[in-house]
Amino acid sequence: xxxxxxxxxxxxxxxxxxxxxxxxxxxxxxxxxxxxxxxxxxxxxxxxxxxxxxxxxxxxxxxxxxxxxxxxxxxxxxxxxxxxxxxxxxxxxxxxxxxxxxxxxxxxxxxxxxxxxxxxxxxxxxxxxxxxxxxxxxxxxxxxxxxxxxxxxxxxxxxxxxxxxxxxxxxxxxxxxxxxxxxxxxxxxxxxxxxxxxxxxxxxxxxxxxxxxxxxxxxxxxxxxxxxxxxxxxxxxxxxxxxxxxxxxxxxxxxxxxxxxxxxxxxxxxxxxxxxxxxxxxxxxxxxxxxxxxxxxxxxxxxxxxxxxxxxxxxxxxxxxxxxxxxxxxxxxxxxxxxxxxxxxxxxxxxxxxxxxxxxxxxxxxxxxxxxxxxxxxxxxxxxxxxxxxxxxxxxxxxxxxxxxxxxxxxxxxxxxxxxxxxxxxxxxxxxxxxxxxxxxxxxxxx
Amino acid sequence: xxxxxxxxxxxxxxxxxxxxxxxxxxxxxxxxxxxxxxxxxxxxxxxxxxxxxxxxxxxxxxxxxxxxxxxxxxxxxxxxxxxxxxxxxxxxxxxxxxxxxxxxxxxxxxxxxxxxxxxxxxxxxxxxxxxxxxxxxxxxxxxxxxxxxxxxxxxxxxxxxxxxxxxxxxxxxxxxxxxxxxxxxxxxxxxxxxxxxxxxxxxxxxxxxxxxxxxxxxxxxxxxxxxxxxxxxxxxxxxxxxxxxxxxxxxxxxxxxxxxxxxxxxxxxxxxxxxxxxxxxxxxxxxxxxxxxxxxxxxxxxxxxxxxxxxxxxxxxxxxxxxxxxxxxxxxxxxxxxxxxxxxxxxxxxxxxxxxxxxxxxxxxxxxxxxxxxxxxxxxxxxxxxxxxxxxxxxxxxxxxxxxxxxxxxxxxxxxxxxxxxxxx
Ligand SMILES: NC(=O)c1ccc[n+]([C@@H]2O[C@H](COP(=O)([O-])OP(=O)(O)OC[C@H]3O[C@@H](n4cnc5c(N)ncnc54)[C@H](O)[C@@H]3O)[C@@H](O)[C@H]2O)c1
Numbered sequence: 001x002x003x004x005x006x007x008x009x010x011x012x013x014x015x016x017x018x019x020x021x022x023x024x025x026x027x028x029x030x031x032x033x034x035x036x037x038x039x040x041x042x043x044x045x046x047x048x049x050x051x052x053x054x055x056x057x058x059x060x061x062x063x064x065x066x067x068x069x070x071x072x073x074x075x076x077x078x079x080x081x082x083x084x085x086x087x088x089x090x091x092x093x094x095x096x097x098x099x100x101x102x103x104x105x106x107x108x109x110x111x112x113x114x115x116x117x118x119x120x121x122x123x124x125x126x127x128x129x130x131x132x133x134x135x136x137x138x139x140x141x142x143x144x145x146x147x148x149x150x151x152x153x154x155x156x157x158x159x160x161x162x163x164x165x166x167x168x169x170x171x172x173x174x175x176x177x178x179x180x181x182x183x184x185x186x187x188x189x190x191x192x193x194x195x196x197x198x199x200x201x202x203x204x205x206x207x208x209x210x211x212x213x214x215x216x217x218x219x220x221x222x223x224x225x226x227x228x229x230x231x232x233x234x235x236x237x238x239x240x241x242x243x244x245x246x247x248x249x250x251x252x253x254x255x256x257x258x259x260x261x262x263x264x265x266x267x268x269x270x271x272x273x274x275x276x277x278x279x280x281x282x283x284x285x286x287x288x289x290x291x292x293x294x295x296x297x298x299x300x301x302x303x304x305x306x307x308x309x310x311x312x313x314x315x316x317x318x319x320x321x322x323x324x325x326x327x328x329x330x331x332x333x334x335x336x337x338x339x340x341x342x343x344x345x346x347x348x349x350x351x352x353x354x355x356x357x358x359x360x361x362x363x364x365x366x367x368x369x370x371x372x373x374x375x376x377x378x379x380x381x382x383x384x385x386x387x388x389x390x391x392x393x394x395x396x397x398x399x400x401x402x403x404x405x406x407x408x409x410x411x412x413x414x415x416x417x418x419x420x421x422x423x424x425x426x427x428x429x430x431x432x433x434x435x436x437x438x439x440x441x442x443x444x445x446x447x
Numbered sequence: 448x449x450x451x452x453x454x455x456x457x458x459x460x461x462x463x464x465x466x467x468x469x470x471x472x473x474x475x476x477x478x479x480x481x482x483x484x485x486x487x488x489x490x491x492x493x494x495x496x497x498x499x500x501x502x503x504x505x506x507x508x509x510x511x512x513x514x515x516x517x518x519x520x521x522x523x524x525x526x527x528x529x530x531x532x533x534x535x536x537x538x539x540x541x542x543x544x545x546x547x548x549x550x551x552x553x554x555x556x557x558x559x560x561x562x563x564x565x566x567x568x569x570x571x572x573x574x575x576x577x578x579x580x581x582x583x584x585x586x587x588x589x590x591x592x593x594x595x596x597x598x599x600x601x602x603x604x605x606x607x608x609x610x611x612x613x614x615x616x617x618x619x620x621x622x623x624x625x626x627x628x629x630x631x632x633x634x635x636x637x638x639x640x641x642x643x644x645x646x647x648x649x650x651x652x653x654x655x656x657x658x659x660x661x662x663x664x665x666x667x668x669x670x671x672x673x674x675x676x677x678x679x680x681x682x683x684x685x686x687x688x689x690x691x692x693x694x695x696x697x698x699x700x701x702x703x704x705x706x707x708x709x710x711x712x713x714x715x716x717x718x719x720x721x722x723x724x725x726x727x728x729x730x731x732x733x734x735x736x737x738x739x740x741x742x743x744x745x746x747x748x749x750x751x752x753x754x755x756x757x758x759x760x761x762x763x764x765x766x767x768x769x770x771x772x773x774x775x776x777x778x779x780x781x782x783x784x785x786x787x788x789x790x791x792x793x794x795x796x797x798x799x800x801x802x803x804x805x806x807x808x809x810x811x812x813x814x815x816x817x818x819x820x821x822x823x824x825x826x827x828x829x830x831x832x833x834x835x836x837x838x839x840x841x842x843x844x845x846x847x848x849x850x851x852x853x854x855x856x857x858x859x860x861x862x863x864x865x866x867x868x869x870x871x872x
Contacts (some may be wrong), residue, residue: 241632245696260632265749267802274798307747 003387003403006410026410027154030115032180032419034230038202039178041083041113043068046104048091053121056167057088060174072100074108082108084117084178089140090162092122094132101143109151116155119177120144121170124161124191137161141189148187148442149407156186156408156442162431166194169431175202176423184384184416186407187442195430196332196375205426207232210279210330212272214263214315215289217243219388220338222250223414224286227422229254233284236275238263263289263315269322276323281330284425285323287316287360288338292390294349305352312356317363320378329376336424337363337380338417341438344382345445357382361436368434377433379424384440385411408441454549455731456870457559457724459840460487461714462668464828465675467568471711474669476505476512479713480519480565483833486666487561487715488524491729497526499557502547503715504533504540505565506831506861516563538782539740539858539866540564541714541835546738546868548718559719559727562839564832568709579606616861618746623753623861624783628694628701630751631785634792641705641784642686645825648781652822653679655841660821660848664840676708676828693783705784710828714836716843731872732843733854738868739763745863750803753786755865756857757793761804763867771810775852776817776845778838781824782859790857821845834858839870846872 006026008014018025043066047054061068066084087104091097105118112118120140128134140159148157158177162170169192176182201207211228215221216237225235235256239247244260251258259275261268276282290312293304316337323329342350343357364380371378385391385402391411394402403411417439423429424437462482465471471479480503488494503516512518517531536543541564548560582601589595615622631641655661656673665672681704691699693706717729724731741759743750756779764771771794779787793799794810801807821841824834835858842854856868 241629244632244694244698248698260635262749264747267798270798270802303747 003410005400024404024409026408027114029154029183029408029410030180031183031413031415038064038175039066039083039117042081043084043086044074044080044082044108045070045086045088046072046074046100047088048097048100051088051091053090053162053167053170054088056170057086057121057174060171061086064175064178071104073103074105076107076111080111081113082111082116083113084119085109085112086119086121088121089137090121090123092133092136093130095136095139097136098139105147109147112151112155114153114155115180115183116151116153117178118144118147118151118155118157119160119174120157121160121162124163127163144189145187154183154408156182158182158185158187159189161189161191163191163193166192166431168197169193169195172205172423172426172428173432176419181419181423184408184412184439184441185420185437186440188437190432190435190437192431193433198427198430200426200428204232205428206284206422209233209283209425209427210236210276210281211284211286211425212236212238212276212282213286213288214238216250217246219390220383220386220414220417221288223418224288224421225250225256226254227415227418228284228425229256231422231426233425234279236279236282238272238289263319264310268315269319272319273323273326273328276328282323282328283330283333285320285329285333285335286338286421287319287336289315290338292350292353294353296349297351300352308352309356312353313359313363316360320363320367324371324376331375332427332430333376334425335367335376335378336421337378339380339382339436341382341384341440341443341445344438364434364436372433377424377430379433379435379437381417381420381424382436382438382440383412383417384438384443384445386414386417386439387411388414405445406441406443410441412439412441451553452555452720454552454735455719455721455724456733456735456839456843457717457719457729457731458487458491459664459714459716459836459843460490460666461664461833461837461840462486462666462712463671463674464710464712464830464833465671466828467709467711469675470669470671471567472569474567474711475570476508476565476567477515477519477522479567479668479711480516480563480715481523482666482668483563483565483713483715484519484523484525484561487717490663491717491727493727494524495526497528498559498561499530500548500551500560501525501529501531501563502534502544502560503531503563503565504535504544504832506535506537506540507566507568507571508535535832536866537861537864538780538829538831538834539860539864540832541837542839542856542858542866542868543740543835545716545718545735545835545839546866549735549738552718552720558723559717561715561717563713563715563836564834565713566830566832567711568830569711576606578603582606616752622693624693624701624706626745626752627706627783627786628699630754630789631700632694632698633751634789636700636785636788636792638687638700640788641700642683644781644784644787645686645705646681646683648819648822648825649678649681651820652677652826655821660844664844674827676710677826701783701785705825707782707824707829710830712828712830712833714833714840716836716839732847733870733872735839736869736871737763737767738866739766740867741865743863750863751789752861752863753782753859754789754793755863756859756867757790757799757865758804759865759867760794760855760857761806761810763869764810767869771813773853774813774817774855775849776820776842776854777813778819778823778842778854778856780829780834780838780858781819782829784825786859835866842870846870
């Protein structure tokens, strides 16, 4: 699934045309490769006053061996080419403090390197101590979302809200957003709460964990299976018998286990639980299997509607419910849904699909608070345009628009969704629950 | 209502089954069913007699054969005053026919009847496609020669392509084998287990011929004395060499050796009350005591196409107050080795039995030495509607030979259906 236009823009003729005609100029995004550092380059850290969160951030930067300088205000310099700008805004107690954003970023932003990272860390607005603080914190969202649209050359801007006393939970999230693993996650807001402190090996964060991945035979599911296995998990890959050959290939490569079934089968939850139990119980559950059956509502047939809701929403709902009820999910377990920007923005011809994908968000929101006291978590990714067989079937013109209408002007790769899921799955992300993170290159749809 | 009467299986007969386009390539369904029926009439000395009813059917049938069974009866050695009707329930046709005849006997509506089935894969009804059919119908309606020529000029080359009936499900467009291949994957049925089952089928059928068991179950036809598909000398090694024909890639396990071939053939079974049998100098071989049908929704992929017997059997067992282990013989029609093995595995599976069948405990294992002891469809072949009669006759005889016992019959059918029954003596 190559993006021919993007390849063309890298040729001499392509470069000339792009420049002269002002065409979209997507920067090839580097992806994380095994063994590479979290971040390769300079980090500039800024803050509004000294806070515990700021200290935690600096400790992490030291931990990952990043060369970083701190500055309350940005300083323009011709030699500086920072790879990341990290700003601790938790200290903003009133709107007056927002000035610091401009003071810090304006001089620096033009110098941000290729595929640079901007991370603003704030205090979860709802958990602010005063109304003034809440207003100031909520304001951060407008800043990061706009800056995401301004930065060039494949850079991303994201906002991390951290709850009071949850700064010790920042590690896995900062690692993710600093690294190339978050290449296609842009303009997002995540919330981090308190949780158990888990000290695991960042090189194999999922070692000893068992991960269920539905729809693992191809596309995004295959990438999820590979990425979770790379991070040390034993994968139980599920797909329909029709895709047995593809599933076997994926599973053979990562040395996991396969289970051929239709997730909508009446006994699918029990079969999955039994297969999981054979492996010592499930720690990670990724509901990736999904289908589209696009039709305008006026032409929608009952079976077309049902098929999409059954696979995309009812199956995750039933499987999750059974695993929770039967104890098939181990303590510290993590459930991950795969929603879609269609579920957020809506889409012409996708009433069934968008209903199902919005329902996945509902599943996250309904279960997250209920699971918290059992040390279980649930989050979802909402992919935008990802280059897979599913999107290869989309007519050319619509596909071309889908690819370009985002800040990064290109489609994402299955691995981008997979890396986001791996971050959710990481036991060190104990404070990450109830989040729906779009993997969409900051798509303009539904933003 | 009065007490129901016992339904005896008194005799059975079939013609040897031939492979498609071989010995029976010019025989019609009516020819073959007549041969099977006359063989049964000869052996039981019923020539010229009037019976309560003859019920039979064919799966692949020409439109002109709309009253096939009655026509066959008229051309047979039975009295022309014997009533008859056609039925069709795909591969379950033959067994369903026996159940229908048995039910009328049980209710006292008839005293004796014959159930049968026939199918030809060689003389299959070829239809013209819809475009050509419309043209032909219009020609028929046209008034003048000129009009006819005008209508005829509408024919396009593509219209002349005939529609040959495929062994495919209308709703999924997948062949039965492709459906079975998916079920095999779901149940993790290995190639080795399938070949082993096929091997035993050939071995058992060959042994049945050798010991003369088939003597009074078969009437030779068109020079054929044994089932043409039977390979008495097959080995596991030979079966293992065959290339998969259903499914694809490295997960494909179903070959021409462990799947039934397309076959031509016919069978008939005589059922009656004890009294009627005695009056005619005949004796019950066994009794048809229970039966059940079930169907599954295979269209949405929620259940395998050929898994309905897995549902029918437990329902029947519950009514009969029996367990799966209370049988001396199991006759599970071998549409595909994988289908038999998937069904057996499902009955052993606690999740299937609980979630899909609603049972507290699995039905459990069966003693494989009691399975298809005289061979089944993998060896004999499977002329769809004729299989039920073959099984009922052979199992009844086996029970009689054994001096009593109980046998289970299970037949899967296209359309996601299953027909099952119990014979006892
Ligand atoms: N590709 C995109 O741009 C995009 C965007 C938003 C969301 N998504 C979501 O991401 C997920 C994966 O999408 P993809 O692009 O990789 O699609 P895909 O069609 O390439 O792969 C989906 C996989 O799920 C399996 N599957 C479907 N129904 C199943 C069932 N009933 N039981 C078991 N397995 C089943 C399929 O066999 C297939 O292997 C889906 O949930 C999809 O809705 C994709």
